[in-house]
Amino acid sequence: MPKTARTALKKAALPLEVHASGDPWQPSGDEVATVPLPNDVIITKVEGDYTERDRKLWAFLVAAVWDDLLTTRIHEIRVSKINAIFEQLGGEKTASWIWESAKHLSKTHVEYELNEDGKRLVGISNLLNAQTHKNIRATGLLRFDISPLLCEVIRNPCRFSRLRIHFMIGLSGKYAVTLYMLLESIANKKTPVLDVELSQLRQWLKVPEGKLNRWVDIKRFILEPALKQINDNPDAAGFSVVMDTFKESRAVDRVRFILTKTAGRLADEKVLKPQTIEQPKAADNSGALRLPTSAYEQAKKVAPGLDIYYLETEWRSWLTNKPWPNNPAGSFIGFCRSKYQGKGRL
Structure with missing residues (x-):
């Protein structure tokens, strides 16, 4: 059976709720290459020597073997082929870093949570298993696998971030x-605003x-160097960002952080339409409204004791x-006052 036919049968047999898009091997392709990864896995509960480069490699490898995650145990990819993509996008010219990064990923553990049929499932897994012995390196092939349990979480996430592989x-x-991962985790919310205490952001x-x-x-x-890279190229990132402090x-x-999606991204999402994305409504521009610091100070006065x-x-x-x-400031303050004084008091 031709490979394309086998791939079609695999896709038809799997009840996918979310999909990867584009081709991770084509940085200049017409369709943006994205991979939807669970928020718990990529952000909040990762322990180990997990560098920025490791994050890039793991996301890329998941995207590269996406169609086979649930059907193939061991994956093989030529290291030089992987490095060619990273070099093209500004990475290192030699591929030795990939072997070291694979070691880091094998020692990095993640805890995840699932809500399925009303039940809460909790699991722990390392991100990758890889063969990195010098004899294996001589073949030029990276042989790796991702835990089957983690693959199920990846392919059927409760909450996920749709990462743009080549931009990342x-x-x-x-x-x-x-x-970027943190911001992408809230980009698909109806109100794409990340409000975080400085101590938590540091963690x-x-x-x-x-x-x-x-x-x-x-x-x-x-923050400024990272946000500049996003705002200098919002079409590649999929959104622009405004930062406020309190x-x-x-x-x-x-x-x-207040995010505004680009028109191109909104058009792409109409095609993807994954069930777990909260598609913003056309008139929902509330996330773009900025409030002055004085509005929060006044809100605390009219709604003492409430979480403004x-x-x-x-x-x-x-x-x-x-x-x-x-x-907007008056509207917000009035909203807080009504919550404190009457119906809906928290």
């Missing part, structure tokens, strides 16, 4: 890939203890398909 590979900087980015302790350093050496006792305590950041999420959802208010 081209990112530079120690923290840029992780920040997610894996900033070493004792390093970059001042906000000005985190902003200068981590202070507590004169020190920055919380960071907010949670209320903001509710307010933005309430604005869905409504005309933008002429005075």
Whole structure:
């Protein structure tokens, strides 16, 4: 049976809810190459020597063997072929790093959670198993497998990020890939806003203890360079980003990222239509509304004791398909006041 026919039968036999798109081996292809990876796996519960380069390689390998994840145990890919893609997108010219990265991935563990049929399933797995002995290296083939249980999670995620493989590979900087993954994890929400305490953001980015302790350093050496790469090429990233900060006792305590998808991405998602993406409605522009710091300070006064950041999420959802208010700050403060004074008090 021809390979194309076998592939078609595999796809027809699998009840896929989400799909990879494009061709990871064609950086200049007409269709954007994406891979949908579970948020738990790529962001919040990963332990080990997991570098930015390791993140890129793992996502690429998953995309490269996507059609065979549930049907093939051992995968073989020529190392030189992998490295050619990374070199084309600004990576290293020699392929020795791939073997070292494969070692890192074999020692990196991830915990994941699933909600299936009302039941909660919890699992743990390493990201990759690979043969890296010098005799194997001599063949030039990377032989690896991904745990069958983890493959099931990857192919049927509850919450996922649709990573743009070639854009991610081209990112530079120690923290840029992780920040891009974090932002992509909320890009498909109805209100694409990531509101995070600075201490939590440091943990997610894996900033070493004792390093970059001042906000000005985190902003200068981590956030601004990474956001610049996204905002300089939003068509490749799929979105643009605006960053706001909030202070507590004169020190920055919380960071907010507001995403706006590109028109090209919205058009692509109409074709993909995966069931687990929260497709934004045409008139839902609430995520693009920016509030001044004074609005949050006033909201705390009119709704003492309530979580105004949670209320903001509710307010933005309430604005869905409504005309933008002429005075967003006043609208938000009024919303918080009504929540505190009457119906719906939290």
